[in-house]
Amino acid sequence: MSKRFGGVQAVRELDLEVGEGEIFGLLGPNGSGKTTVFNLVAGVLAPDAGEIRFGGVLLNGLPPHRRAALGVARTFQLVRSLGRLSVADNVAVARLYGATPARSVDAARQEASQLLALVGLAGKAHLPAASLNLAERRRLEVARALATRPRLLLLDEPLAGLNADEVQAEVGLFRRLREEGLTLVLVEHNVPAVRSLCDRVAFLHAGEKVAEGSPEQVLSHPRVVEVYLGGAAG
Amino acid sequence: MNPSVAAAAAVALAAALPWVAGDAAVNWGLLVLLQVTVAQSWNLLGGYGGQVNLGHAAFFGIGALVTRGLWVQGTPVVGALVAGSAAAAVAGLVVGLPSLRLRGPYFAIGTLAMAEILRIVVGTTLPEVSALPSDLITGYRLVPRYYLALALAVLSTAVVWRVSCSRFGMGLVAIREDEWVAETVGVDTYRHKLAALLLSAALAGAAGGAFGYYHLSFYPQFVFSPVWTFDAVLMVFLGGIGTVWGPPVGATFFVLLREALALRLTELHVLVFGAVFVVVVLTLPGGLVDVARVLRAMRVRRPQPA
Ligand SMILES: Nc1ncnc2c1ncn2[C@@H]1O[C@H](COP(=O)(O)OP(=O)(O)OP(=O)(O)O)[C@@H](O)[C@H]1O
Ligand SMILES: [Mg+2]
Numbered sequence A: 001m002s003k004r005f006g007g008v009q010a011v012r013e014l015d016l017e018v019g020e021g022e023i024f025g026l027l028g029p030n031g032s033g034k035t036t037v038f039n040l041v042a043g044v045l046a047p048d049a050g051e052i053r054f055g056g057v058l059l060n061g062l063p064p065h066r067r068a069a070l071g072v073a074r075t076f077q078l079v080r081s082l083g084r085l086s087v088a089d090n091v092a093v094a095r096l097y098g099a100t101p102a103r104s105v106d107a108a109r110q111e112a113s114q115l116l117a118l119v120g121l122a123g124k125a126h127l128p129a130a131s132l133n134l135a136e137r138r139r140l141e142v143a144r145a146l147a148t149r150p151r152l153l154l155l156d157e158p159l160a161g162l163n164a165d166e167v168q169a170e171v172g173l174f175r176r177l178r179e180e181g182l183t184l185v186l187v188e189h190n191v192p193a194v195r196s197l198c199d200r201v202a203f204l205h206a207g208e209k210v211a212e213g214s215p216e217q218v219l220s221h222p223r224v225v226e227v228y229l230g231g232a233a234g
Numbered sequence B: 001m002n003p004s005v006a007a008a009a010a011v012a013l014a015a016a017l018p019w020v021a022g023d024a025a026v027n028w029g030l031l032v033l034l035q036v037t038v039a040q041s042w043n044l045l046g047g048y049g050g051q052v053n054l055g056h057a058a059f060f061g062i063g064a065l066v067t068r069g070l071w072v073q074g075t076p077v078v079g080a081l082v083a084g085s086a087a088a089a090v091a092g093l094v095v096g097l098p099s100l101r102l103r104g105p106y107f108a109i110g111t112l113a114m115a116e117i118l119r120i121v122v123g124t125t126l127p128e129v130s131a132l133p134s135d136l137i138t139g140y141r142l143v144p145r146y147y148l149a150l151a152l153a154v155l156s157t158a159v160v161w162r163v164s165c166s167r168f169g170m171g172l173v174a175i176r177e178d179e180w181v182a183e184t185v186g187v188d189t190y191r192h193k194l195a196a197l198l199l200s201a202a203l204a205g206a207a208g209g210a211f212g213y214y215h216l217s218f219y220p221q222f223v224f225s226p227v228w229t230f231d232a233v234l235m236v237f238l239g240g241i242g243t244v245w246g247p248p249v250g251a252t253f254f255v256l257l258r259e260a261l262a263l264r265l266t267e268l269h270v271l272v273f274g275a276v277f278v279v280v281v282l283t284l285p286g287g288l289v290d291v292a293r294v295l296r297a298m299r300v301r302r303p304q305p306a
Helices: A034-042 A064-070 A087-096 A105-118 A134-147 A164-179 A191-197 A215-219 A222-231 B003-020 B023-048 B056-072 B077-099 B106-125 B134-138 B142-164 B167-177 B179-184 B189-214 B220-224 B226-239 B246-261 B266-283 B288-301
Strands: A003-005 A008-011 A023-027 A072-074 A152-156 A183-187 A200-205 A208-213
Touching (some): A034 A072, A034 A152, A064 A072, A087 A105, A087 B167, A164 A191, A200 A222, A208 A215, A208 A222, A215 A222, B003 B023, B023 B056, B023 B142, B023 B246, B056 B106, B056 B220, B056 B226, B077 B189, B106 B226, B142 B167, B142 B246, B167 B189, B179 B189, B226 B246, B226 B266, B226 B288, B246 B266
Parallel strands (some): A023 A183, A023 A200
Protein backbone atom coordinates (compact mmCIF):
# COMPACT_ATOMS: atom_id res chain seq x y z
CA MET A 1 0.00 0.00 0.00
CA SER A 2 0.99 3.62 -0.53
CA LYS A 3 -0.02 6.95 0.92
CA ARG A 4 1.09 10.44 -0.04
CA PHE A 5 0.35 13.73 1.72
CA GLY A 6 1.02 16.55 -0.71
CA GLY A 7 4.75 16.27 -1.35
CA VAL A 8 5.41 13.72 1.40
CA GLN A 9 5.33 10.05 0.42
CA ALA A 10 4.44 8.78 3.92
CA VAL A 11 4.12 5.12 2.91
CA ARG A 12 5.70 3.76 -0.26
CA GLU A 13 4.57 0.42 -1.70
CA LEU A 14 4.69 -1.22 1.67
CA ASP A 15 3.92 -4.92 1.82
CA LEU A 16 3.33 -6.35 5.27
CA GLU A 17 1.77 -9.53 6.51
CA VAL A 18 1.03 -10.28 10.14
CA GLY A 19 0.06 -13.80 11.21
CA GLU A 20 -2.76 -14.59 13.60
CA GLY A 21 -1.62 -14.64 17.22
CA GLU A 22 1.61 -12.84 16.42
CA ILE A 23 3.14 -9.87 18.18
CA PHE A 24 4.51 -7.81 15.36
CA GLY A 25 6.72 -4.76 15.88
CA LEU A 26 6.76 -1.78 13.55
CA LEU A 27 9.96 0.22 14.00
CA GLY A 28 11.41 3.25 12.33
CA PRO A 29 12.60 6.76 13.02
CA ASN A 30 10.24 9.70 13.49
CA GLY A 31 8.19 10.43 10.41
CA SER A 32 8.89 7.08 8.79
CA GLY A 33 5.20 6.34 8.30
CA LYS A 34 4.34 4.02 11.21
CA THR A 35 1.29 5.92 12.42
CA THR A 36 0.17 6.36 8.83
CA VAL A 37 0.19 2.57 8.42
CA PHE A 38 -2.09 2.30 11.47
CA ASN A 39 -4.37 4.98 10.09
CA LEU A 40 -4.61 3.08 6.82
CA VAL A 41 -5.44 -0.20 8.55
CA ALA A 42 -7.93 1.40 10.98
CA GLY A 43 -9.61 3.25 8.14
CA VAL A 44 -8.90 6.80 9.25
CA LEU A 45 -7.05 7.32 5.97
CA ALA A 46 -7.64 5.78 2.56
CA PRO A 47 -4.60 4.44 0.70
CA ASP A 48 -3.67 5.93 -2.68
CA ALA A 49 -2.87 2.44 -3.90
CA GLY A 50 -2.87 -1.08 -2.58
CA GLU A 51 -5.09 -3.46 -0.69
CA ILE A 52 -5.62 -4.02 3.00
CA ARG A 53 -6.96 -7.42 3.98
CA PHE A 54 -7.96 -8.65 7.39
CA GLY A 55 -8.60 -12.38 7.72
CA GLY A 56 -9.53 -12.56 4.04
CA VAL A 57 -11.84 -9.53 4.15
CA LEU A 58 -10.92 -6.60 1.95
CA LEU A 59 -10.97 -3.54 4.22
CA ASN A 60 -10.52 -0.89 1.50
CA GLY A 61 -13.42 1.53 1.51
CA LEU A 62 -14.84 0.41 4.86
CA PRO A 63 -15.26 3.21 7.42
CA PRO A 64 -13.45 2.84 10.77
CA HIS A 65 -16.53 1.72 12.67
CA ARG A 66 -17.06 -1.19 10.28
CA ARG A 67 -13.45 -2.25 10.76
CA ALA A 68 -13.96 -2.08 14.53
CA ALA A 69 -16.95 -4.37 14.11
CA LEU A 70 -14.71 -6.81 12.21
CA GLY A 71 -12.25 -6.82 15.11
CA VAL A 72 -9.68 -4.11 14.38
CA ALA A 73 -8.86 -1.89 17.36
CA ARG A 74 -6.21 0.76 17.81
CA THR A 75 -4.74 3.13 20.33
CA PHE A 76 -3.68 6.67 19.51
CA GLN A 77 -0.08 7.80 19.76
CA LEU A 78 -1.30 11.24 20.84
CA VAL A 79 -3.65 9.90 23.47
CA ARG A 80 -7.29 10.81 23.03
CA SER A 81 -10.04 10.31 25.53
CA LEU A 82 -13.67 11.20 26.04
CA GLY A 83 -12.57 13.88 28.49
CA ARG A 84 -15.74 14.71 30.39
CA LEU A 85 -16.87 11.10 30.67
CA SER A 86 -15.71 8.99 33.57
CA VAL A 87 -12.81 6.63 32.99
CA ALA A 88 -15.29 3.77 33.38
CA ASP A 89 -17.65 5.17 30.74
CA ASN A 90 -14.78 5.67 28.29
CA VAL A 91 -14.40 1.91 28.36
CA ALA A 92 -18.11 1.15 28.66
CA VAL A 93 -18.88 3.00 25.39
CA ALA A 94 -16.34 0.87 23.58
CA ARG A 95 -17.86 -2.23 25.22
CA LEU A 96 -21.25 -1.27 23.74
CA TYR A 97 -19.88 -1.11 20.21
CA GLY A 98 -16.95 -2.85 18.53
CA ALA A 99 -16.86 -6.49 17.48
CA THR A 100 -19.03 -8.19 20.12
CA PRO A 101 -21.02 -5.55 21.99
CA ALA A 102 -22.27 -6.03 25.54
CA ARG A 103 -26.00 -6.70 25.83
CA SER A 104 -26.85 -3.67 27.97
CA VAL A 105 -25.38 -0.50 29.35
CA ASP A 106 -25.23 -2.07 32.80
CA ALA A 107 -23.41 -5.12 31.49
CA ALA A 108 -21.00 -2.85 29.62
CA ARG A 109 -20.25 -0.84 32.78
CA GLN A 110 -19.63 -4.03 34.71
CA GLU A 111 -17.25 -5.41 32.11
CA ALA A 112 -15.59 -2.02 31.87
CA SER A 113 -14.63 -2.16 35.53
CA GLN A 114 -13.01 -5.57 34.95
CA LEU A 115 -11.01 -4.18 32.04
CA LEU A 116 -9.92 -1.23 34.15
CA ALA A 117 -8.69 -3.62 36.81
CA LEU A 118 -6.73 -5.43 34.11
CA VAL A 119 -4.82 -2.25 33.17
CA GLY A 120 -4.54 -1.05 36.76
CA LEU A 121 -7.00 1.84 36.61
CA ALA A 122 -9.72 0.40 38.85
CA GLY A 123 -9.13 3.10 41.45
CA LYS A 124 -9.71 5.87 38.93
CA ALA A 125 -12.91 4.51 37.39
CA HIS A 126 -15.16 7.34 38.58
CA LEU A 127 -12.88 10.26 37.75
CA PRO A 128 -13.32 12.20 34.53
CA ALA A 129 -10.91 10.90 31.91
CA ALA A 130 -9.49 14.41 31.49
CA SER A 131 -8.06 14.22 35.03
CA LEU A 132 -5.73 11.29 34.22
CA ASN A 133 -2.02 11.76 33.67
CA LEU A 134 -0.28 10.64 30.48
CA ALA A 135 0.69 7.18 31.71
CA GLU A 136 -2.84 6.55 32.93
CA ARG A 137 -4.32 7.74 29.66
CA ARG A 138 -2.09 5.35 27.74
CA ARG A 139 -3.47 2.50 29.80
CA LEU A 140 -7.00 3.81 29.32
CA GLU A 141 -6.39 3.70 25.56
CA VAL A 142 -5.49 0.03 25.86
CA ALA A 143 -8.54 -0.76 28.02
CA ARG A 144 -10.81 1.06 25.59
CA ALA A 145 -9.37 -0.76 22.59
CA LEU A 146 -9.72 -4.11 24.37
CA ALA A 147 -13.32 -3.31 25.24
CA THR A 148 -14.26 -3.63 21.56
CA ARG A 149 -13.21 -7.33 21.80
CA PRO A 150 -10.77 -7.05 18.89
CA ARG A 151 -8.91 -9.79 17.04
CA LEU A 152 -6.21 -7.34 15.99
CA LEU A 153 -4.88 -4.66 18.29
CA LEU A 154 -2.79 -1.81 16.86
CA LEU A 155 -0.76 -0.19 19.63
CA ASP A 156 0.88 3.14 18.75
CA GLU A 157 3.72 3.73 21.22
CA PRO A 158 1.81 2.34 24.21
CA LEU A 159 4.90 2.46 26.44
CA ALA A 160 5.95 6.05 25.77
CA GLY A 161 5.96 8.07 28.97
CA LEU A 162 5.58 5.04 31.24
CA ASN A 163 8.06 4.32 34.03
CA ALA A 164 9.95 1.02 34.29
CA ASP A 165 7.36 -0.66 36.52
CA GLU A 166 4.51 0.43 34.28
CA VAL A 167 6.37 -0.83 31.21
CA GLN A 168 6.82 -4.20 32.93
CA ALA A 169 3.10 -4.36 33.70
CA GLU A 170 2.13 -3.49 30.12
CA VAL A 171 4.55 -5.99 28.61
CA GLY A 172 3.04 -8.65 30.85
CA LEU A 173 -0.44 -7.63 29.78
CA PHE A 174 0.43 -7.78 26.07
CA ARG A 175 1.84 -11.29 26.53
CA ARG A 176 -1.31 -12.45 28.25
CA LEU A 177 -3.45 -10.94 25.49
CA ARG A 178 -1.49 -12.85 22.89
CA GLU A 179 -1.97 -16.05 24.88
CA GLU A 180 -5.70 -15.39 24.68
CA GLY A 181 -5.39 -15.40 20.89
CA LEU A 182 -5.15 -11.69 20.12
CA THR A 183 -2.87 -10.45 17.35
CA LEU A 184 -0.84 -7.37 18.28
CA VAL A 185 0.98 -4.88 16.12
CA LEU A 186 3.17 -2.59 18.12
CA VAL A 187 4.82 0.69 17.18
CA GLU A 188 7.42 1.24 19.83
CA HIS A 189 10.76 2.97 20.30
CA ASN A 190 11.52 1.02 23.48
CA VAL A 191 14.04 -1.45 22.05
CA PRO A 192 14.33 -3.79 25.06
CA ALA A 193 10.56 -4.12 25.19
CA VAL A 194 10.41 -4.80 21.44
CA ARG A 195 13.15 -7.41 21.75
CA SER A 196 11.39 -9.27 24.53
CA LEU A 197 7.87 -9.04 23.13
CA CYS A 198 7.89 -9.22 19.37
CA ASP A 199 7.99 -12.39 17.31
CA ARG A 200 8.82 -10.43 14.19
CA VAL A 201 9.49 -6.81 13.39
CA ALA A 202 9.66 -4.62 10.31
CA PHE A 203 11.74 -1.47 10.05
CA LEU A 204 10.43 1.49 8.06
CA HIS A 205 12.44 4.37 6.73
CA ALA A 206 10.80 7.19 4.74
CA GLY A 207 7.75 5.03 4.18
CA GLU A 208 9.68 2.05 2.83
CA LYS A 209 10.37 -1.28 4.43
CA VAL A 210 14.10 -1.56 5.02
CA ALA A 211 14.20 -4.85 6.88
CA GLU A 212 11.89 -7.50 8.24
CA GLY A 213 12.46 -10.56 10.41
CA SER A 214 13.18 -11.48 14.01
CA PRO A 215 14.03 -8.57 16.33
CA GLU A 216 17.66 -9.70 16.43
CA GLN A 217 17.98 -9.85 12.66
CA VAL A 218 16.34 -6.50 12.07
CA LEU A 219 18.06 -4.60 14.86
CA SER A 220 21.46 -5.75 13.60
CA HIS A 221 20.65 -5.12 9.95
CA PRO A 222 23.29 -2.71 8.59
CA ARG A 223 20.78 -0.20 7.15
CA VAL A 224 18.80 -0.19 10.38
CA VAL A 225 21.93 0.48 12.40
CA GLU A 226 22.91 3.20 9.97
CA VAL A 227 19.50 4.93 10.14
CA TYR A 228 19.27 4.70 13.92
CA LEU A 229 22.81 5.98 14.48
CA GLY A 230 22.69 8.51 11.65
CA GLY A 231 19.27 9.93 12.48
CA ALA A 232 19.84 9.83 16.25
CA ALA A 233 16.11 9.26 16.42
CA GLY A 234 14.27 6.67 18.48
CA MET B 1 -34.65 15.23 46.58
CA ASN B 2 -34.58 12.27 44.27
CA PRO B 3 -34.84 13.55 40.65
CA SER B 4 -37.67 11.21 39.69
CA VAL B 5 -39.68 12.30 42.75
CA ALA B 6 -39.01 15.94 41.86
CA ALA B 7 -40.05 15.28 38.27
CA ALA B 8 -43.28 13.57 39.30
CA ALA B 9 -44.06 16.47 41.65
CA ALA B 10 -43.37 19.01 38.90
CA VAL B 11 -45.64 17.18 36.44
CA ALA B 12 -48.40 16.88 39.06
CA LEU B 13 -48.14 20.61 39.81
CA ALA B 14 -48.23 21.45 36.12
CA ALA B 15 -51.24 19.19 35.59
CA ALA B 16 -53.09 20.88 38.48
CA LEU B 17 -52.39 24.42 37.30
CA PRO B 18 -55.56 24.94 35.18
CA TRP B 19 -57.70 24.01 38.21
CA VAL B 20 -56.13 26.41 40.63
CA ALA B 21 -55.05 29.34 38.46
CA GLY B 22 -56.58 31.77 36.01
CA ASP B 23 -56.06 32.10 32.27
CA ALA B 24 -53.04 34.36 32.61
CA ALA B 25 -51.11 31.78 34.63
CA VAL B 26 -52.22 28.95 32.35
CA ASN B 27 -51.05 30.97 29.37
CA TRP B 28 -47.71 31.55 31.04
CA GLY B 29 -47.42 27.86 31.94
CA LEU B 30 -48.15 26.91 28.35
CA LEU B 31 -45.31 29.07 27.11
CA VAL B 32 -42.94 27.49 29.63
CA LEU B 33 -43.98 23.98 28.59
CA LEU B 34 -43.67 24.82 24.92
CA GLN B 35 -40.16 26.12 25.51
CA VAL B 36 -39.27 22.99 27.50
CA THR B 37 -39.88 20.98 24.33
CA VAL B 38 -38.00 23.45 22.13
CA ALA B 39 -35.02 23.46 24.52
CA GLN B 40 -35.10 19.72 25.11
CA SER B 41 -35.12 19.00 21.37
CA TRP B 42 -32.08 21.24 20.84
CA ASN B 43 -30.39 19.64 23.84
CA LEU B 44 -30.78 16.13 22.44
CA LEU B 45 -28.61 16.83 19.42
CA GLY B 46 -26.51 19.73 20.74
CA GLY B 47 -26.06 18.72 24.37
CA TYR B 48 -25.62 14.98 23.89
CA GLY B 49 -24.41 14.70 20.30
CA GLY B 50 -22.35 17.90 20.31
CA GLN B 51 -23.82 19.02 16.95
CA VAL B 52 -24.56 22.73 16.99
CA ASN B 53 -27.85 23.46 15.28
CA LEU B 54 -28.12 27.18 14.51
CA GLY B 55 -31.36 26.78 12.56
CA HIS B 56 -33.63 25.08 15.04
CA ALA B 57 -36.31 27.69 14.27
CA ALA B 58 -36.77 26.06 10.84
CA PHE B 59 -38.07 22.85 12.43
CA PHE B 60 -40.30 24.78 14.79
CA GLY B 61 -41.64 26.91 11.95
CA ILE B 62 -42.30 24.00 9.59
CA GLY B 63 -44.14 22.16 12.35
CA ALA B 64 -46.18 25.26 13.13
CA LEU B 65 -47.23 26.02 9.55
CA VAL B 66 -47.97 22.43 8.50
CA THR B 67 -49.94 21.63 11.66
CA ARG B 68 -51.92 24.86 11.53
CA GLY B 69 -52.64 24.56 7.82
CA LEU B 70 -53.99 21.01 8.12
CA TRP B 71 -55.91 21.70 11.31
CA VAL B 72 -57.60 24.80 9.90
CA GLN B 73 -58.65 22.73 6.87
CA GLY B 74 -60.35 20.22 9.13
CA THR B 75 -57.73 17.59 10.00
CA PRO B 76 -57.99 16.46 13.66
CA VAL B 77 -55.30 18.29 15.59
CA VAL B 78 -53.36 15.19 16.61
CA GLY B 79 -53.09 14.06 13.01
CA ALA B 80 -52.08 17.55 11.93
CA LEU B 81 -49.45 17.65 14.68
CA VAL B 82 -47.97 14.30 13.63
CA ALA B 83 -47.80 15.56 10.04
CA GLY B 84 -46.11 18.80 11.16
CA SER B 85 -43.61 16.85 13.21
CA ALA B 86 -42.90 14.50 10.29
CA ALA B 87 -42.43 17.44 7.91
CA ALA B 88 -39.86 18.92 10.29
CA ALA B 89 -38.06 15.57 10.44
CA VAL B 90 -37.91 15.48 6.63
CA ALA B 91 -36.36 18.96 6.66
CA GLY B 92 -33.85 17.61 9.18
CA LEU B 93 -32.97 14.84 6.79
CA VAL B 94 -32.52 17.30 3.90
CA VAL B 95 -30.06 19.45 5.82
CA GLY B 96 -28.40 16.58 7.75
CA LEU B 97 -27.76 14.04 5.00
CA PRO B 98 -25.09 16.15 3.28
CA SER B 99 -23.77 18.22 6.19
CA LEU B 100 -23.42 15.57 8.91
CA ARG B 101 -21.13 13.51 6.70
CA LEU B 102 -18.47 16.13 7.24
CA ARG B 103 -16.81 17.08 10.48
CA GLY B 104 -16.43 20.74 11.29
CA PRO B 105 -18.78 23.69 11.02
CA TYR B 106 -20.78 22.45 8.03
CA PHE B 107 -23.78 21.36 10.04
CA ALA B 108 -23.95 24.64 11.98
CA ILE B 109 -23.67 26.63 8.76
CA GLY B 110 -26.12 24.39 6.89
CA THR B 111 -28.81 24.66 9.54
CA LEU B 112 -28.36 28.42 9.84
CA ALA B 113 -28.62 28.84 6.07
CA MET B 114 -31.68 26.61 5.80
CA ALA B 115 -33.52 28.52 8.54
CA GLU B 116 -32.75 31.91 7.04
CA ILE B 117 -33.74 30.82 3.53
CA LEU B 118 -37.01 29.37 4.81
CA ARG B 119 -37.72 32.51 6.83
CA ILE B 120 -37.24 34.72 3.79
CA VAL B 121 -39.22 32.44 1.46
CA VAL B 122 -42.10 32.21 3.93
CA GLY B 123 -41.99 35.96 4.48
CA THR B 124 -42.38 36.68 0.76
CA THR B 125 -44.83 33.91 -0.17
CA LEU B 126 -47.03 34.20 2.93
CA PRO B 127 -46.92 37.89 3.84
CA GLU B 128 -50.44 37.98 5.35
CA VAL B 129 -51.03 37.39 9.02
CA SER B 130 -52.37 33.91 9.79
CA ALA B 131 -55.58 34.36 11.79
CA LEU B 132 -57.94 31.60 12.82
CA PRO B 133 -61.33 31.46 11.01
CA SER B 134 -64.23 32.62 13.16
CA ASP B 135 -65.71 29.15 13.74
CA LEU B 136 -62.42 27.94 15.23
CA ILE B 137 -62.20 31.06 17.39
CA THR B 138 -65.68 30.42 18.76
CA GLY B 139 -64.69 26.93 19.87
CA TYR B 140 -61.24 28.01 21.13
CA ARG B 141 -60.33 26.84 24.62
CA LEU B 142 -56.98 27.36 26.29
CA VAL B 143 -56.90 24.35 28.62
CA PRO B 144 -56.64 21.56 25.99
CA ARG B 145 -53.78 23.50 24.40
CA TYR B 146 -52.11 23.73 27.76
CA TYR B 147 -52.36 19.96 28.23
CA LEU B 148 -51.01 19.37 24.74
CA ALA B 149 -47.97 21.48 25.63
CA LEU B 150 -47.61 19.58 28.91
CA ALA B 151 -47.80 16.24 27.09
CA LEU B 152 -45.08 17.32 24.66
CA ALA B 153 -42.84 18.63 27.44
CA VAL B 154 -43.17 15.32 29.28
CA LEU B 155 -42.64 13.37 26.06
CA SER B 156 -39.52 15.29 25.03
CA THR B 157 -38.02 15.03 28.51
CA ALA B 158 -38.82 11.32 28.63
CA VAL B 159 -37.17 10.85 25.23
CA VAL B 160 -34.02 12.65 26.36
CA TRP B 161 -33.99 10.67 29.62
CA ARG B 162 -34.36 7.36 27.74
CA VAL B 163 -31.61 8.34 25.32
CA SER B 164 -29.32 9.47 28.12
CA CYS B 165 -29.23 6.00 29.66
CA SER B 166 -29.12 3.99 26.43
CA ARG B 167 -26.41 2.65 24.17
CA PHE B 168 -27.45 5.22 21.57
CA GLY B 169 -26.97 7.99 24.13
CA MET B 170 -23.54 6.71 25.10
CA GLY B 171 -22.60 6.69 21.42
CA LEU B 172 -23.83 10.25 21.00
CA VAL B 173 -21.87 11.49 23.99
CA ALA B 174 -18.78 9.74 22.66
CA ILE B 175 -19.24 11.63 19.38
CA ARG B 176 -19.54 14.89 21.29
CA GLU B 177 -16.33 14.23 23.22
CA ASP B 178 -14.20 12.95 20.34
CA GLU B 179 -15.69 11.87 17.05
CA TRP B 180 -12.57 9.93 16.00
CA VAL B 181 -12.49 7.93 19.18
CA ALA B 182 -16.19 7.18 18.80
CA GLU B 183 -15.75 6.02 15.21
CA THR B 184 -12.69 3.96 16.13
CA VAL B 185 -14.48 2.00 18.86
CA GLY B 186 -17.24 1.17 16.41
CA VAL B 187 -19.82 3.96 16.66
CA ASP B 188 -21.45 4.63 13.28
CA THR B 189 -21.08 8.35 13.88
CA TYR B 190 -22.99 9.45 10.79
CA ARG B 191 -26.06 7.33 11.53
CA HIS B 192 -26.02 8.34 15.19
CA LYS B 193 -25.91 12.03 14.33
CA LEU B 194 -28.67 11.61 11.74
CA ALA B 195 -30.91 9.68 14.12
CA ALA B 196 -30.45 12.31 16.83
CA LEU B 197 -31.20 15.05 14.32
CA LEU B 198 -34.41 13.31 13.19
CA LEU B 199 -35.61 12.97 16.78
CA SER B 200 -34.64 16.53 17.55
CA ALA B 201 -36.35 17.95 14.46
CA ALA B 202 -39.50 15.88 15.04
CA LEU B 203 -39.80 17.13 18.62
CA ALA B 204 -39.15 20.75 17.60
CA GLY B 205 -41.73 20.34 14.84
CA ALA B 206 -44.26 19.05 17.37
CA ALA B 207 -43.57 22.05 19.60
CA GLY B 208 -44.12 24.31 16.61
CA GLY B 209 -47.33 22.42 15.84
CA ALA B 210 -48.59 23.06 19.36
CA PHE B 211 -47.76 26.73 18.88
CA GLY B 212 -49.68 26.82 15.59
CA TYR B 213 -52.65 25.23 17.33
CA TYR B 214 -52.40 27.62 20.27
CA HIS B 215 -51.74 31.02 18.80
CA LEU B 216 -54.75 33.02 17.57
CA SER B 217 -52.88 35.02 14.95
CA PHE B 218 -49.26 35.43 13.90
CA TYR B 219 -47.24 36.28 10.82
CA PRO B 220 -46.06 32.99 9.24
CA GLN B 221 -42.55 34.42 9.18
CA PHE B 222 -42.58 34.83 12.96
CA VAL B 223 -42.37 31.08 13.67
CA PHE B 224 -39.14 30.98 11.63
CA SER B 225 -37.55 33.81 13.58
CA PRO B 226 -33.98 33.08 14.75
CA VAL B 227 -35.21 34.01 18.22
CA TRP B 228 -36.61 30.47 18.55
CA THR B 229 -33.16 29.06 17.96
CA PHE B 230 -31.33 31.46 20.26
CA ASP B 231 -33.89 31.07 23.02
CA ALA B 232 -33.41 27.30 22.82
CA VAL B 233 -29.63 27.63 23.08
CA LEU B 234 -29.98 30.09 25.95
CA MET B 235 -32.37 27.90 27.92
CA VAL B 236 -30.21 24.83 27.43
CA PHE B 237 -27.06 26.58 28.64
CA LEU B 238 -28.86 28.32 31.50
CA GLY B 239 -30.37 25.09 32.76
CA GLY B 240 -27.50 22.74 32.04
CA ILE B 241 -26.41 21.46 28.64
CA GLY B 242 -26.30 17.72 28.07
CA THR B 243 -28.47 16.97 31.10
CA VAL B 244 -32.06 15.71 31.34
CA TRP B 245 -33.28 18.32 33.81
CA GLY B 246 -31.36 21.35 32.57
CA PRO B 247 -33.77 22.33 29.77
CA PRO B 248 -36.93 22.24 31.94
CA VAL B 249 -35.17 24.28 34.62
CA GLY B 250 -33.70 26.65 32.03
CA ALA B 251 -37.03 27.09 30.24
CA THR B 252 -38.86 27.87 33.48
CA PHE B 253 -36.22 30.35 34.58
CA PHE B 254 -36.06 31.94 31.14
CA VAL B 255 -39.79 32.43 30.55
CA LEU B 256 -40.30 33.58 34.15
CA LEU B 257 -37.56 36.17 33.85
CA ARG B 258 -38.75 37.33 30.46
CA GLU B 259 -42.32 37.82 31.66
CA ALA B 260 -41.15 39.44 34.86
CA LEU B 261 -39.05 41.94 32.98
CA ALA B 262 -41.85 42.34 30.44
CA LEU B 263 -39.29 42.63 27.72
CA ARG B 264 -41.23 42.95 24.55
CA LEU B 265 -38.49 44.52 22.49
CA THR B 266 -36.38 41.93 20.73
CA GLU B 267 -33.14 43.89 20.99
CA LEU B 268 -33.47 44.50 24.71
CA HIS B 269 -34.43 40.89 25.23
CA VAL B 270 -31.25 39.78 23.52
CA LEU B 271 -29.17 42.25 25.51
CA VAL B 272 -30.48 41.28 28.95
CA PHE B 273 -30.39 37.57 28.24
CA GLY B 274 -26.96 37.88 26.73
CA ALA B 275 -25.78 39.32 30.03
CA VAL B 276 -27.59 36.67 32.09
CA PHE B 277 -26.17 34.01 29.84
CA VAL B 278 -22.60 35.23 30.28
CA VAL B 279 -22.97 35.43 34.07
CA VAL B 280 -24.45 31.94 34.37
CA VAL B 281 -21.99 30.34 32.00
CA LEU B 282 -19.03 31.94 33.77
CA THR B 283 -20.13 31.21 37.33
CA LEU B 284 -21.98 27.94 36.72
CA PRO B 285 -20.58 26.14 33.69
CA GLY B 286 -22.89 23.19 34.42
CA GLY B 287 -25.97 25.43 34.39
CA LEU B 288 -28.59 26.00 37.07
CA VAL B 289 -29.01 22.26 37.69
CA ASP B 290 -25.45 22.38 38.98
CA VAL B 291 -26.29 24.85 41.77
CA ALA B 292 -26.89 22.15 44.37
CA ARG B 293 -23.59 20.46 43.65
CA VAL B 294 -21.62 23.72 43.64
CA LEU B 295 -23.19 24.82 46.94
CA ARG B 296 -22.33 21.49 48.53
CA ALA B 297 -18.73 21.78 47.33
CA MET B 298 -18.52 25.33 48.74
CA ARG B 299 -19.81 24.19 52.13
CA VAL B 300 -17.17 21.47 52.27
CA ARG B 301 -14.40 23.88 51.36
CA ARG B 302 -15.37 26.61 53.84
CA PRO B 303 -13.06 26.55 56.87
CA GLN B 304 -14.68 25.51 60.14
CA PRO B 305 -15.03 28.26 62.77
CA ALA B 306 -12.51 27.83 65.57
N1 LIG C 1 -2.61 13.72 8.11
C1 LIG C 1 -1.42 14.06 7.58
N2 LIG C 1 -1.34 15.10 6.73
C2 LIG C 1 -0.16 15.45 6.17
N3 LIG C 1 1.00 14.82 6.43
C3 LIG C 1 0.99 13.79 7.28
C4 LIG C 1 -0.22 13.36 7.91
N4 LIG C 1 0.05 12.31 8.72
C5 LIG C 1 1.39 12.10 8.59
N5 LIG C 1 1.96 12.97 7.73
C6 LIG C 1 3.37 12.99 7.33
O1 LIG C 1 3.68 11.68 6.89
C7 LIG C 1 4.96 11.30 7.35
C8 LIG C 1 4.83 10.05 8.20
O2 LIG C 1 4.17 10.36 9.41
P1 LIG C 1 3.81 9.29 10.50
O3 LIG C 1 3.03 9.99 11.54
O4 LIG C 1 3.18 8.11 9.88
O5 LIG C 1 5.24 8.90 11.08
P2 LIG C 1 5.61 7.99 12.33
O6 LIG C 1 6.49 6.94 11.81
O7 LIG C 1 4.41 7.57 13.07
O8 LIG C 1 6.48 9.00 13.20
P3 LIG C 1 6.61 9.16 14.78
O9 LIG C 1 7.64 8.20 15.24
O10 LIG C 1 7.09 10.58 14.94
O11 LIG C 1 5.28 8.93 15.37
C9 LIG C 1 5.50 12.48 8.13
O12 LIG C 1 6.31 13.22 7.26
C10 LIG C 1 4.30 13.28 8.49
O13 LIG C 1 4.59 14.64 8.59
MG1 LIG D 1 3.68 7.88 14.93
